[in-house]
Amino acid sequence: MANNTAIASGNWENRLNWSAGTVPLATDAVVIPAGITITVAATGDVCGSLDIAASGSLSINKNENLSIGGNFTNAGTFGASAGSTVTFNGAANSVISGGGVYLIVGTIVLDMGSAATTLDIQDANFIKGINAGNYYYFTFIRGTWIMDNPATLNNCLNSGATRSLTIPYGVVIEAPNGKMNLAMFGYTDSVILSGELLLNGGTVTVELGQAENTGEDFRYTVNGGTPQLYISSGTLYVGAGFNALNTTDYIDFNMTGGMLILAYNGYSDWITFQLADNVGGKTFMSGGTIILQDACNAAIEDLDMGGANVAATLYSVTGGTIQLGYINTQSSSTYFGVDAQPATNYPNIQFESGVAKNVSAWIGGQINMLSLYINQNMTYDASGFSTTNIISTNGTFAFDDEGTYTTGSNTMEFSGSENQPITSTLLSNVSFYNLNIANTSGNVTLGLNATVNNQLSFTSGLLDASQKTLTLANGSVPITGASSTSYAIVGNGVSTTGNMTIDNLPAGTATAFPIGTASDYLPASINPVNANTNYSAYVFTGATTNGKSNGTPFSPALLSNMLNAVWNIGQTSGSGSATLTLDWTPAESSLEGTAFALSGTGIGIIQNTGGTTWSSPPSGTGNVATTYATASFNNFTQFAITDELFVLPVAVAEFNAVLNNNNTVGLSWSASDEMDISRFEVQRSTDGTTYSPIGTVQANNIQTGYSIIDPHPAAVNYYRLLTTINDGSTAYSPVRTIDLSTAVTMSVYPVPAATTVNVSVGNAAAGMSVRLINASGQVLQSSGTTGGSQVISIDISSYPAGTYFIQVIGENKIIQTTPLTKL
Numbered sequence: 109m110a111n112n113t114a115i116a117s118g119n120w121e122n123r124l125n126w127s128a129g130t131v132p133l134a135t136d137a138v139v140i141p142a143g144i145t146i147t148v149a150a151t152g153d154v155c156g157s158l159d160i161a162a163s164g165s166l167s168i169n170k171n172e173n174l175s176i177g178g179n180f181t182n183a184g185t186f187g188a189s190a191g192s193t194v195t196f197n198g199a200a201n202s203v204i205s206g207g208g209v210y211l212i213v214g215t216i217v218l219d220m221g222s223a224a225t226t227l228d229i230q231d232a233n234f235i236k237g238i239n240a241g242n243y244y245y246f247t248f249i250r251g252t253w254i255m256d257n258p259a260t261l262n263n264c265l266n267s268g269a270t271r272s273l274t275i276p277y278g279v280v281i282e283a284p285n286g287k288m289n290l291a292m293f294g295y296t297d298s299v300i301l302s303g304e305l306l307l308n309g310g311t312v313t314v315e316l317g318q319a320e321n322t323g324e325d326f327r328y329t330v331n332g333g334t335p336q337l338y339i340s341s342g343t344l345y346v347g348a349g350f351n352a353l354n355t356t357d358y359i360d361f362n363m364t365g366g367m368l369i370l371a372y373n374g375y376s377d378w379i380t381f382q383l384a385d386n387v388g389g390k391t392f393m394s395g396g397t398i399i400l401q402d403a404c405n406a407a408i409e410d411l412d413m414g415g416a417n418v419a420a421t422l423y424s425v426t427g428g429t430i431q432l433g434y435i436n437t438q439s440s441s442t443y444f445g446v447d448a449q450p451a452t453n454y455p456n457i458q459f460e461s462g463v464a465k466n467v468s469a470w471i472g473g474q475i476n477m478l479s480l481y482i483n484q485n486m487t488y489d490a491s492g493f494s495t496t497n498i499i500s501t502n503g504t505f506a507f508d509d510e511g512t513y514t515t516g517s518n519t520m521e522f523s524g525s526e527n528q529p530i531t532s533t534l535l536s537n538v539s540f541y542n543l544n545i546a547n548t549s550g551n552v553t554l555g556l557n558a559t560v561n562n563q564l565s566f567t568s569g570l571l572d573a574s575q576k577t578l579t580l581a582n583g584s585v586p587i588t589g590a591s592s593t594s595y596a597i598v599g600n601g602v603s604t605t606g607n608m609t610i611d612n613l614p615a616g617t618a619t620a621f622p623i624g625t626a627s628d629y630l631p632a633s634i635n636p637v638n639a640n641t642n643y644s645a646y647v648f649t650g651a652t653t654n655g656k657s658n659g660t661p662f663s664p665a666l667l668s669n670m671l672n673a674v675w676n677i678g679q680t681s682g683s684g685s686a687t688l689t690l691d692w693t694p695a696e697s698s699l700e701g702t703a704f705a706l707s708g709t710g711i712g713i714i715q716n717t718g719g720t721t722w723s724s725p726p727s728g729t730g731n732v733a734t735t736y737a738t739a740s741f742n743n744f745t746q747f748a749i750t751d752e753l754f755v756l757p758v759a760v761a762e763f764n765a766v767l768n769n770n771n772t773v774g775l776s777w778s779a780s781d782e783m784d785i786s787r788f789e790v791q792r793s794t795d796g797t798t799y800s801p802i803g804t805v806q807a808n809n810i811q812t813g814y815s816i817i818d819p820h821p822a823a824v825n826y827y828r829l830l831t832t833i834n835d836g837s838t839a840y841s842p843v844r845t846i847d848l849s850t851a852v853t854m855s856v857y858p859v860p861a862a863t864t865v866n867v868s869v870g871n872a873a874a875g876m877s878v879r880l881i882n883a884s885g886q887v888l889q890s891s892g893t894t895g896g897s898q899v900i901s902i903d904i905s906s907y908p909a910g911t912y913f914i915q916v917i918g919e920n921k922i923i924q925t926t927p928l929t930k931l
Contacts, residue, residue: 109137109156109178114164117145120153120174134177140164140184148174148192160184160208168192168214182208182231193217196251201226210237215267216244220251223278223303228254235259235286245269248303252280255310260287263317272298277332279303283310283342292317294324296377300353301328304336307344307366315347316373322348323377323405329353334388336360339396343367349376349404351384358389358418363396363428370398372434375405375441381430383414385449391418393455394427401434402441409470415449423452427478429502432467433460433486445470448493452476456502459483459511469493478502484510484534491516495544500524505531506552507538515541515561522552523567531555545571545594554578554606563587566594566622573597574604574626577644583613590622592629592693600625600648600657601676607646609680615639618689623647628699630673633689641682643744647675649699653839655716655746663833668701670750677744688713689738690749700732707732707751713739714754716746720839724756763829765844767821768925773846776815777829779807786832790816793826796843801830823849847918854878856914860929863905867914870897880904880928881913888912904930 113127123130125146131153132138138155140146142163149169157178160166164184168174173193180196183206188194192214196202199221210233220227229235236259238244245267255261266272273291275281280303281288287310291299294315305312314326325348328335337350337359348371352358361383370380380400383391391414403410411430414423432444437460444467446454453476459465464485469475469492478500482488488511490496496518498506506528507520519542522528527550532538537557545552547569554576561581566589571578574597580587599606613619618635623645630647651667651674652659662670675690690713692699704711712726728739730749737749763777775790785807791799803816818825825848829841853870867878874895880888880902888907891900904912912928 109135111139112136112155113139113141114144114146119147119149121150134175137178140166142184148172157181160186160206162208168194176202178202180204180206182206182210182234185209185211186237187211188214190214193247195219196227197221198225198227201228203228203230204234205230207231207233210234212237212244214245215247217247217249217267218251218253218279219247219249223250223280224252225250226252226254226282228256230256232257232259232286235261238262246273248274248276248279248281250278252282254282254284255286255288256284258286260289262289263292264288264290269298271295272300274300275303275305277302277335280306281312282306282308283312284308285310287311287313289316290314294318294347295322296324297327297353298324299326301326301335301337301359302331302333304338305344306336306338306340307342308338308340309342311343311345313345313347316345318347318373321374321405323375325349325351325376325378327351327353328359329357330388334358334360334390336362338362339366339368340364341366343369345372346370347373349378349380349382351376351379351382355384356386358384358386360390362390362392363394363398364392365395367396368398369434370400371402371404372436374438375402376410378404378406379408379412380404380410382412383418385412385415385417387417387419389414389418390422391425391452392423393425397429397431398455399431399434399460400444401437403444409445409447411444411454412447413449413454414452415447416451418452420451425453425455425478426500428455430455430457431460432457433463433465433483435460435462437463437465439463442466443468446475447471448473448475450474450476453478453497453499457481458502459486461485479506479508481505481508482511482513486510487512487514489514489516490518490520493518495519495521497521497523498528501526501528505529505555508532509538510534513538515539517541517562519544519563521545522547522569525549527551527553529553529555530558545569551597566590568594570594570626571596572626573606573608574599575606577606578608580608580610581612583610583619583642584617587620587622590620590631595622595624595629595631597626598623598646601646602657607644607676609642609644610634611642611681612640613643618687619643621645625649628673628697629693630675631691632675632677633691634677634686635689636682636684636686638682638684641684641686642680643686644678644680645675647673649673651748653720655722655748660720660839666754666756668703669707669754670701670704670748671697672699672701673748675747677747679744685740685742686744687738687740688747689736690747691736692749693735695733695735697735701751703753704751705732707753710752711737711749712752713737713741713747714750715741716748722748722756724750724754725752726750726754763827763841763844765825765827765846766925767846767848768817771821771848773818773821773825773827774815775803775818775827775829775844776813777841778813786834788814789830789832790818791828791830792818792822793828794822794824796826799826799828821846821848823847854914854916854924854926856926856928860931861904862931863903865902865904865914865928867900867902868897869893869900869916872896872898872916873918877917878902879915879917881915882907883911883913 145165167187175195195217458481468489474495479502521544523546546567553572711730730737879890
């Protein structure tokens with residue numbers, strides 16, 4: 109550009125006022141130095157760039173015009189009278205800067221070289237100067253207006269209008285900073301988007317000055333090209349709704365962040381948020397939040413994000429949130445209608461606390477969404493949707509029910525490709541009518557108990573019920589689709605206590621329980637004799653002697669003859685026998701013992717009948733090749749699958765410790781069969797924690813009763829018996845306690861006695877007892893002590909002559925024993 113500097117004050121049109129000797133041209137870089145005042149007194153004045161120095165001044169008279177084709181820098185004073193026009197028509201990107209003083213009452217015209225050519229308003233004082241007239245008028249023709257400063261633009265309107273504003277195709281309003289109020293008092297159909305509104309950090313409001321609940325919407329329409337709304341950061345407030353002007357219109361909607369708040373000033377008079385379902389539309393959402401504060405005041409849906417007519421390649425919703433309700437939701441705004449779009453999907457849907465609200469289908473069918481959060485004051489009425497399909501998570505959960513989920517005959521489906529938790533902090537149970545598991549790469553995890561009232565089905569993926577109970581209320585509706593890759597993970601009964609419960613099983617029909625661990629599919633089926641019985645089931649691997657996951661593992665020798673898993677089957681309601689079928693997959697599973705794997709059809713089911721006792725040998729039939737075993741039972745506990753060679757070692761019984769009258773301790777036990785037992789070791793502890801052996805006895809095939817004496821017991825003694833099996837496995841008996849520390853004295857007289865014996869007890873605690881025992885160990889009489897010293901008389905006249913024993917018994921231990929001869 110050629111420089112053209114004002115050399116004298118006066119009119120712009122006087123060539124003598126300029127250094128070039130000519131009135132500025134559109135290619136001139138115009139400079140107004142300090143102390144110079146220039147007045148635009150005609151229409152059609154132009155320049156390239158414009159630079160007003162400090163103490164310099166430029167003013168535009170009423171009804172006159174100045175066009176600026178480049179950068180505008182004002183460090184002085186710039187004024188534009190009412191009726192005047194300032195046109196920005198640069199062919200290249202231009203900047204407004206300088207920090208000077210502005211008083212602009214006329215019209216701003218944006219007519220840049222192209223839609224992508226920017227007018228970057230960096231000077232906040234320029235915006236403040238526009239606000240001098242309270243209302244400010246724009247004529248948007250072409251180009252990008254960038255609100256690149258922290259100021260607030262009070263009210264942006266079409267030139268000559270009082271309420272309307274149009275952003276035409278070819279114009280971009282970009283808001284990275286500050287605040288722009290667009291048509292604050294605009295009315296329905298008067299604020300139209302045909303171009304692009306881009307929020308990337310600032311704040312834009314549309315029609316926020318209107319009266320509450322006047323239903324005046326922000327509309328978009330196709331006029332020359334596709335309208336666009338792009339939000340990456342910042343906030344867009346819309347007084348009522350945002351929707352299409354005509355039924356044929358569509359929009360390019362792109363949201364990666366920021367916030368769009370709708371119905372901020374009350375009800376919409378049409379759809380509160382609509383991305384019209386027409387060919388030509390585009391939808392992309394990966395972040396940000398869309399809030400519908402109030403539902404619309406019309407017989408139409410509140411939420412519609414487009415559907416099948418939008419090309420699949422132009423529709424992608426992978427993140428972001430739609431929130432129904434906000435800080436000023438009105439009590440009358442209680443119903444939000446949502447339009448199901450089976451071909452597309454919604455982002456995460458959640459609800460604001462406060463006013464109770466109801467969300468339901470305006471148009472039914474399948475509704476897809478990333479996740480769903482139901483607030484405690486919220487009802488999600490799913491009955492109008494055929495399927496609610498949760499296709500992802502919000503990063504924390506897929507479905508969080510804190511309020512009311514009304515199922516109707518809806519199917520809740522989880523079809524994500526990551527773990528999808530079902531959670532609640534307020535509720536203990538969530539109920540589904542139909543539940544379908546269709547996850548492709550993760551688990552659907554229960555964070556609370558869940559009930560399926562009709563159909564549970566599997567398409568793909570695992571339902572993790574290891575921590576919570578999964579209840580099927582109608583056992584007559586079979587579970588479908590389960591397989592070795594799609595089933596319910598249950599707990600182990602100890603560290604994870606989740607299970608599958610099926611109520612109201614039909615009689616004479618095998619009902620499948622498709623359960624397993626995280627790595628093994630171990631289904632069961634139950635065929636009851638009686639109808640309307642309820643059963644629960646869980647399973648764990650790592651078979652134990654007591655059928656509990658934290659019990660002692662079976663020995664390697666026994667595991668070779670069994671499947672290394674335990675099923676816990678409970679009859680939770682009803683009565684009668686049932687046939688159980690236990691299954692595992694695949695054949696040649698690592699759970700199969702080495703001998704078990706070769707046993708063919710010689711397998712069956714054993715049942716735990718209490719403690720470490722099992723009903724060996726197995727009952728029923730089975731086949732290793734087809735991985736099942738089946739048998740009938742009258743009661744229900746823990747079950748395992750073994751071959752016919754599985755033989756449990758005999759259990760040691762009746763380990764006892766007795767304090768003799770000479771202050772030695774007699775220790776005795778019995779075992780009915782010692783073929784699998786190697787030896788017994790008696791161990792003693794004085795603190796109940798650290799044990800040391802005091803005697804070892806080898807087992808044999810003749811003797812069934814064993815005993816040893818502890819000749820030198822301590823003041824307090826804890827005894828246990830360690831049994832070692834021939835295969836090297838071990839088991840401990842219950843602990844027995846003998847306490848010699850209690851200083852109780854006892855004397856018996858007369859000795860011998862014929863009719864009455866007196867027992868003098870000294871320093872006895874209340875609650876102790878004195879008892880008479882015969883030589884066989886049978887307790888004949890027992891009397892309690894009251895504490896301190898006392899004499900207890902025992903009538904023995906009716907007993908035959910012989911040897912008897914008098915014992916003083918403390919809490920769970922024998923304190924003293926004295927023999928007595930009866931004459």
